[in-house]
Amino acid sequence: MSEPYREWILGSIDSLRSRKARPDLDRICRMVKRRHGSDWDRTRSELEKLIEEQTVLKVNYKGSVSYRNAAKVLRGRRRPEQSKCAVKQPSLADWSTGDSALGPVDEEDHMEDMEDEMSTTAGMDSSMDEEGDESSLDAMCAQSTADSGISMSPITSSNTSQPVPSPASSKNSPTHDALRQDTDSAYILPDHIQPAAQQDTGSVALVQQPAAICLSTLQAEDPLLSHCTVTPDEALKSDGGPPAVPDPVEEGDMCTKSTTEEEPVNNGGMNNGNDVVKREIEQDPLLWSVADVASYITSVGFPEQALAFRTQEIDGKSLLLMQRSDVLTGLSIRLGPALKIYENHVKVLQRSHFQDDSRLFS
DNA sequence: AGCTGCGCACAAC
DNA sequence: GTTGTGCGCAGCT
Secondary structure (H helix, E strand, O other): OOHHHHHHHHHHHHHHHHOOOOOOHHHHHHHHHHHHOOOHHHHHHHHHHHHHOOOEEEEEEOOEEEEEEHHHHOOOOOOOOOOOOOOOOOOOOOOOOHHHHOOHHHOOOHHHHHHHHOOOOOOOOHHHHHOOOOHHHHOOOOOOOOOOOOOOOOOOOOOOOOOOOOOOOOOOOHHHHHHOOOOOOOEOOOHHHOOHHHHOOOHHHHHOOOOHHHHHHHHHHOHHHOOOOOOHHHHHHOOOOOOOOOOOOHHHHHOOOOOOOOOOOOOOOOOHHHHHHHHHHHOOHHHOOHHHHHHHHHHOOOHHHHHHHHHOOOOHHHHHHOOHHHHHHHOOOOHHHHHHHHHHHHHHHHHHHHHHHHHHHO
């Protein structure tokens, strides 16, 4: 999609929200048209694209369609109201793992945090079936995941993408969340990415999907991994940072702990997908575009947070200039992932980059 | 007429 | 009690 539209639409949504107006299609299109003169249909189609890539979330709130700026929803302390109505279909899960999105209190340790990050599955709602007048948009419903590290990433494939079911977190009883029925408001996936389990009754199964799903999702959603055929661990571990930098462990845990730790410089097992990642990593981060940065953040296991980087238009230069506080507070991402991203990736990239620079001058 | 601000009620947590 | 949401109304342009 064209960048201006992203800004325009997100800006309109934010603006509408700030004045307590429902950010629905009508208001969004009207505002974009008024502010920027954009054609209504064009705005609508661009909005559709944003929904598809989950920059915008389409929700059903209090019986009407509403749109959310995904980057801001991520920090939501809870999901929109739900469970007010009778359930027609089992929803997949709590989209926000509301409790865990509340703040840093549950970021006490890495394991807990990783469980936390994985504790959210795609929230979906069958209630959207009731809508009949927004044919195109209806097919493009965004899932929301405040905590899932994966499912917020852009969907690039219409037939391979799946929301990432997350391993259950005993702490937050995600199974219960998963079984909670989204009715009044929920984030919805397009049909083509609706997991099969949602179409039957397999909510529990979904929230406990094996790690392999993580890879398929990464492959489907992350261009850098789109060719990947390795295990999730390999995919995640091999790209943890620039060469010669120890790879953080936790990202590997995102999907499975089945592999042993490897040095990231050991690319012996890398496949094409990882080669892509490697090439990008080896490229000077200074040259990275916003998309490159987002892809990198996604590739190291933080697709949800990558969205924040994209939203804040962090390119390679910005990334190398980022300070700890910028990552921790400037991106509106949760403290746990933010700390990991900064300590394990941003800092590492910066160190590597500036070491290279200093070598040049010495 | 259309846009904006906001009090208020509601629901989730 | 806190927070997110948005209806509905009043004021503004």
